Amino acid sequence: MRSPHTSLPSTEPRPPGELDTLRRIWASPRGLAFVTDINNNVVGIAYVAAGLLFFVLAGVLALVMRTQLAVPQNELIGPSLYNQLFTMHGTVMMFLFAVPVVEAMGILLLPNMLGARDLPFPRLSAYAFWAYFIGGLVFFGSIFVDLAPRGGWFMYPPLTTEQYSPGFNEDFWLLGIGFIEISAIAGAIEIIVGVLRTRAPGMTLDRIPVFAWAMLVFAVMIVFAFPAIIVATVLLELERAFGWPFFSADRGGDPLLWQHLFWFFGHPEVYIIFLPAAGMVSMIVPAMAQKPLVGHRLVVLALIGTGFLSFGLWVHHMFTTGIPRLSLAFFSAASMAVSIPSGIQVFSWIATFAAGRVQWKTPTLFIIGALAVFVIGGLTGVMVAVVPFDWQVHDTYFVVAHFHYVLIGGMVLPLLAALYYWMPYVSRRPLSERLGRWVFGLVFAGVNIAFFPMHITGLAGMPRRVYTYPGGLGWDLLNLVSTAGAYLVAAGVLLLLVDIARNFRFATEENAGNVWNSGTLEWLPNGNYSNRSIPVVKSRYPLWDDPTLAEDVEAGRYYLPGAPTGGRETIVTSPVEARPQWLLQMPFPGWAHFIAAVFTAAFFLLLTVKLVAPALVCGAIATAAVVAWLWSLDPGPSHPPVDVGGGLRLPVYMTGPSSQSWWAMIVLVLVSASTFASAAFSYLFLWTVSPEAWAEARSMPPAAYAVIAAAALLASSACVAYAARALHDNARTAACVMLALAVTLMIAGFSAELAGHLGVGVSAVRSAYGAAVWLVVSLFGFFAVIVILMASFTIARGIAGKLDRERRATFDNTALFWHYTVAQTLAGLLLVHGFPRLIA
């Protein structure tokens, strides 16, 4: 043991009761108040459990389908239920299992892995979880009342338009997953700001654990990919509910618009799922091989490169839609290019195993199995990236085999490895090694028995999404074997649940500990408060490079060994070099996030069944809960700078670009920009396919309306800028008056735009032109409402005395979003008013 600890930040002996205070501050509520908890350990475990629940439920749906397909001409279930089953299986697996469960792993692991007490917006994580869990359960329940969607997880129109799919079923998909999109974006904001701003001192970009890098790339991808599906679902719902013809060819719409928007989300979605799982593998492999990851930097590059390139692949799901071959070739080439970073990761894992002394435990088995399965899926992926081959196998079981190999090898098996690997981190006991080997054997064998024959079934011509098939076509035995394989997988999953029931006992302080001799920070002794003290990181595997680190951290010899402000707090560090900058005071458990989540889910689900008035009431309650939640934030400089150890005194409040909320707003701006880009793309795409619909633009509003709207918007921005100056001079009343004036100008601007289009009678239902125009105008209105609410909230804080030159984080966020909204809306005005004049 190192004798004197004088080189470490905090001196000994530590004050008596310091650890008890930390435990008390971070203690979880008991009983029913469990729902008010926001600690990442509790929310993370609940989140993972919910994800696994949906995995099991979607798996049961798959078993029913496989039972139906076991023999030809089976009468077990009819076509309508079968359609619901495959739609729900895909939707639940993708939206309720795959994305949430990797987000959940991030929420559970990242704080400890990064050396933070918690992620910067713990209430946001808790909100995301409850909205997803409650909404997800109700959504899943739709299958029991024959209301589940039937259009496939990709919901292609025109099949899913009101004309061909009347009733609420498809609406459940369109609105029902709205809350999941919100939940995913909320989680992404949390993860981006968490990884960039709450790392332990010294954890530079080069020392960030690969899983954290993967989660960062994952979250950034959500920011850019999810808005496309949000816009797509809004467009389809607008067409179904109000007849706006975005996808109806007879009025200038085009079903291909849906496919572009859907797959702009849908292909990155595959990597959104794969990259975190790859990040988990890159953490597990070094631990099981007892060797640092070979090619660490290359793996990080591969994660970033894959994230970017995956946005250039969407059309490879549309090779049979009649797009010119040259255009298809761009996507085919990008599909080839993306195999390079994927290959880098696979070779890195193999090389690390080859270089180390492998512990042949259950996580290792799952990783080896994942490698084999994923490589097969990757190879068939390169095959279907070849356009002529894809034309042959499109919509056959070959594609079903391909994507199951990719998703199971790329995500499910790594997740099972992660469950076995990280279980000792959250449980008193690890999972059983003996049962784990059985689970692996059953799942691995079952997956290959179920899905490998499907390659042949597909090549033999069996189409996807058929509820039964005639005998004697060479498909009978193959289908029977696939069904047997599916039951083997189910047996493996059942055994996993038995293992979890027998051995999982939730614990933080008394967990089983570092049973794998891993080298990263999450294996430090921890509690609800994460680590007793926050270490200084000097390498990628700090526990391997400093054998006394765990003892020093546990003895409180590093930073922040106590709670100097008397509340929950964590150190905010600079995003590149991870230098300590300030101390973030964090919230305590409360009801606001839970109420907001329940009523957000209720809002969307009631809207689905057209109960508009109750939905609006729920929306109002959710908004009120969010306002109550936000009201308690922005405490101002209520505490003088505090010593966090080693004489390092940190401020406890920050505004502007250094604050965590500013970073969250920047991410929200990116989400908004991506949303607007998708809407603008929709407008321009419809023009390219239906220029005749733009003939209607001859009767567009006079330019004066757009000029008045633009002038009002610019003036409103000037008012907000003036309010910022006034606040800087501590003229609070003047600031509030200017904000109120900005609100008035925003309303005036929107009114001018509205009056212009109403005046000339632009109809949203007559043609795609009108629908596209009203889409952009609606976006203007939506953002106007948001910034008006934000400004009103800020004014209310001013009136309540919670706003001044120091305490101004709320104002700064409002101003930032206001200016962005004005810029976006000006671009929208240019599109709607300028573009038709340009092409005329």
Next chain:
Amino acid sequence: MSTRDTPFAAAALRISAGIMVWALHFAAIYGYTGLACARRFLDDGQAWVAAIPWVIGISSLIAAAALMPFIARLPRTHRADGGFIESSSAGLAALALVAVIFEGVTFLWLPPCE
């Protein structure tokens, strides 16, 4: 070692510059090809179509040229992060170059708009 923090925006832009060049190139060639093919039935549409190979070829050359400085720049290992930003930038630019070349040569074999 410098005690000044590297601005995050500068670091992020530097790391992702190569891939952003790829994204711009991709958007340009796909966007132009899509637009030209969609509007080929207009009076002057055929001229747009005839220009497709030129647009792809020239934009690919420009993109490749833009990537070269990032690839050529060696990491500065004396930095606190051990040259992570520079080497990441160079690596991603190299990957972007491969993608640009893959996509840029397609016009040599395939006719536009068919």
